[in-house]
Amino acid sequence: MRTETEAGTGTGPGTAGQVPARVPTTGSAVGYRPTFAEASAVAQALHDSLSGVLLGTPDAVTVAVVAALSGSHLLIEDVPGVGKTVLARALATTLGAKLSRIQGHPDLLPSDVTGITVFAQNTGTWDFRPGPVFAHVVLLDELNRTPPRTQSALLESMEEQQVSVDGVSWPLPRPHLVIATQNPVGQLGTHPLVESQLDRFGLSTSIGYPDAEVETQLVLHHGGRYALDALGAVCDPPQWEQIIETTASAEVVAPVAEYAVALVRTTRSAGTVRLGASPRAAISLIRSAQAYAILSNRAYVTPADVQAMAVACLSHRLVIDGAAGDGRELVRHIIATVPVPQP
Ligand SMILES: Nc1ncnc2c1ncn2[C@@H]1O[C@H](COP(=O)(O)OP(=O)(O)OP(=O)(O)O)[C@@H](O)[C@H]1O
Ligand SMILES: [Mg+2]
DSSP: OOOBBTTBSOOSTTOOSOOOSSOOOOTTSTTOOOOHHHHHHHHHHHHHHHHHHSTTOHHHHHHHHHHHHHTOOEEEEOOTTSSHHHHHHHHHHHTTOOEEEEEOOTTOOHHHHHEEEEEETTTTEEEEEEOTTOSSEEEEETGGGSOHHHHHHHHHHHHHSEEEETTEEEEOOSSOEEEEEEOSSOOTTOOOOOHHHHHTOSEEEOOOOOOHHHHHHHHTTOSHHHHHHTOOOSSOHHHHHHHHHHHHTSBOOHHHHHHHHHHHHHHHHOTTEEEOOOHHHHHHHHHHHHHHHHHTTBSBOOHHHHHHHHHHHHGGGOEEOGGGOOHHHHHHHHHHHSOOOOO
C-alpha cells in the first residue's frame, strides 16, 4: 500500500517549507521508530543545513544526505580546496555526532586506525585502546595515500561494523558512517583503492568548483567555515539510527526493484566494462533510492528515485577499459537505454 508522508506529496529534495532547526522527534525512546513524515522532516532539515554550508553544489549535498539516511559510506573524489572537509564536518555536526578525522599518509599503520592492545602495568591486564575509527562519523582524508594493508583494515570495519584486534572483535558505534576523500589529480605516492574497497562505498560524489557568484559569496564570508561555526544538530545518533530504519522500510514494489536490478546487470555486459556492479551495489541502489524518496517527502520509491541515485551508487564500482573509462557517462547511457517500468 502506498503512503504519502504527512508532510505532503513529493516534489523533490529539500522542498519542505518551514523546517525547525532541530526536529522534535521522540526518537531517543528505546524501540521508537520515527514515522515517514518525521524522517522526511529530519532529512529536509539536514539538506537545508548542509546547503547553507556547502554553497552552489546541490548534488553533492543531496548525495551526502542520502548517505546519512541510508547508512552508506561516502567517497568524495575531488581536487583540494573545494569543501570536502567542510561537508564532512557539517554532516557530522547536523547528525549530532563527533567527527573523527584520519589523515591518510604512507606511514599510516592499521593500528593507527583500528586501535591497539596495550599492557596496563597497574592492573597487569591487556587493555584495548580504540583507534579513531571508533566514531559515528569518520572522515578519512586522502584514503588513497594510505598503504594497502591499512586500507584493507578498513574493509572489515566498513562492512562488518566491527574491528578485530589480536583475535578479539570490537563493535563500532552505530550508525557508523565513513566519509573518505581522494584527490584524482597527482597519482605519485598513492595506492589506488582495490575494487572490493570501492564496492564498500555505497555512494560517491564530487563537489566541483562553484560558479563565480558563489565563489564571491565565499570570499565575502558567506557559507563554508563561517556557516559551520553556527551550525546546530537536527538529530542525535540514536534518532539517526531509527531514521535509517524508517528509511529502509519505504515501499519498493517489485517492478521498481526489477528496474534497479536491470540497471545493475546491464553494467556487467556493457562492452567496455571489465568489472560491473555487484549485488551489493543493487542493494545499495535500492537503499539510496529509498532515502531519496524520503528526502522527497514520499514513503514509496519510484523509478525516478532509482535513476536519481544510479550515477552516485554505481559509477565508482565499475572498472572500464582504458580510455573509455568514465563510469558516470556509462551509467547515464545505461539509464537512457534500459526500459523504465510504467506506473
Ligand atoms: N562550495 C563551497 N561551499 C562552501 N565553502 C567552500 C566551497 N568550496 C570551498 N569552500 C571553502 O574553501 C575552504 C577549503 O575547504 P575544505 O578544507 O573543506 O577543502 P577540501 O576539499 O577538504 O581540501 P583538501 O583536499 O585540501 O583537504 C573552506 O574555507 C571552505 O569553506
Ligand atoms: Mg580536506
